[in-house]
Amino acid sequence: MKDIEIAQQSEMLPIVEVAKKAGLSGSEIEQYGQYKAKIKLPLADRPKTKEKLILVTAVNPTPAGEGKSTVTVGLGDALSLAGKKTMIALREPSLGPVMGMKGGATGGGYSQVVPMEDINLHFTGDMHALTTANNTLAALIDNHIYQGNKLGIDQRRVIWKRVLDINDRALRHVVIGLGGVVQGIPREDGFDITVASEMMAILCLAKDIADLKKRLGQIVIGYTYAKEPVTVADLGVTGAIALLLKDALKPNLVQTLAHTPAIIHGGPFANIAHGCNSVLATKTALQLADYTITEAGFGADLGAEKFLDIKVPQLGKAPNTIVIVATVRALKMNGGVAKDQLDHEDLVALEKGFANLKRHIQSMKQYDIPVVVAINKFTADTLAELNMLVELCAKEDTTAVVADVWAKGGAGAKELAQAVLASCDQVTTPKRLYAADDSVEDKIKQIVTKIYGGKDVEFSPKALRQLSEFKTLGWDKLPVCMAKTQYSLSDDPKLLGAPTDFTIHVREFVPKLGAGFIVALTGNVLTMPGLPKVPAAMGMDLADDGTITGLY
Known part of the structure; x- marks a missing residue:
């Protein structure tokens, strides 16, 4: 059964009941229909929780699949099954990968957050608010230049780009203002994808409205002819941009298939941005639950490093445990096996490909935070392969646990949950990778x-x-x-x-x-991705009764 079919057959609780389960009163949420809500901040004071934070990351992604979000959701449901007050904090999906190649960000199988169609598409409108705020600033910059350019902005040195939340390679490098005097001042420009924008990063790092406005005002949009930086505060439009983000700043509340409360908010890419959900979402989950499970995008070399070196100083809380998700399939591909041969047992390739996971284990342990490996089970994995991977991790003094969360949901991660609970109880003193005053x-x-x-x-x-x-x-x-x-x-x-x-x-x-x-x-990394030869969008449809098909 496909992910979307599993999600569509599930019975969701009304969001007011999910909120109550999370410890939120009806006056602390704003409903977006029956199954989604915004959380009003700041929350009233409440009893202190255990504030255990679990960061889920992974090996480098491959076409073989890793399932980081699926494991995150399955682990959250497993902790709930174990009687622990748990919340999940994830990023919002971008329409770029949803319509392109990578897919959504709501998990899979019986470890999903729902309503998955809404979350993967327009959700509560946060992406649109960010896109609008970003492009409003762009319009104000070009209008300032057109209307006399009091600040002396050099149009050749405007670094603020327009954005769009879809992969569109044709917009990477454009020329604007053509068509005569009334059309504006011609200059070179370009588009980034919304989730790579500074506006997205600011939303995810802001602590409140005051901090949001401070950060917006500090944005450097370009340079003058004298090569002096020009900020949003210099333009005098900080307040206008902030009000467009007023509702987007509030975290979104949804649920898993097993009704574990989940906060989904913010969605920066980890390869071209900092790859973590919002500080406000994580702080809210920590305030409400004893165990908060969050994730960072792509492999530990990108998302987890940025979580630890960029987000943690703003959050004021380091993870108690880092979970690295790996699959036998992904490691065999790292060991040289072609994608169409991954269903065949290959212990030699697995051992060779383990080097990728080993590197991530070693890099995460440098932060003096306990590490657990979650082996996300696929149907073609053999017992010999799974056992070998557990043993290879043991040689690195790291606990590895097989989890079958796609097929079994939280029930497939009971052993993983116990390993994580034990890891969270370890007393450590997390450290930074580099000093704040290093160049x-x-x-x-x-x-x-x-x-x-x-x-x-x-x-x-x-x-x-x-x-x-x-x-x-x-x-x-x-x-x-x-x-x-x-x-x-x-x-x-x-x-x-x-x-x-x-x-x-x-x-x-x-x-x-x-x-x-x-x-x-x-290298050649791009801040506006392109669509693949056969985009996922080509397999999607909307039935006459409103049912979505082909999303995943």
């Missing part, structure tokens, strides 16, 4: 050598010029958000496994002062 250059080098397992970093002439400018402007101590292919530990998507002695190539930086970090663009 941008030093931070990148530490990420490359300690997390990716690389040898060195090479900066383009443009990147070196930018580093010099950042030092002059006082931006050289900000955290770094690496924009890198998700498919490899290196910046070459074809280099699988655990490569060594490679060099990461930084071609350009993008300052995002509102978000509070500098983005380093590496």
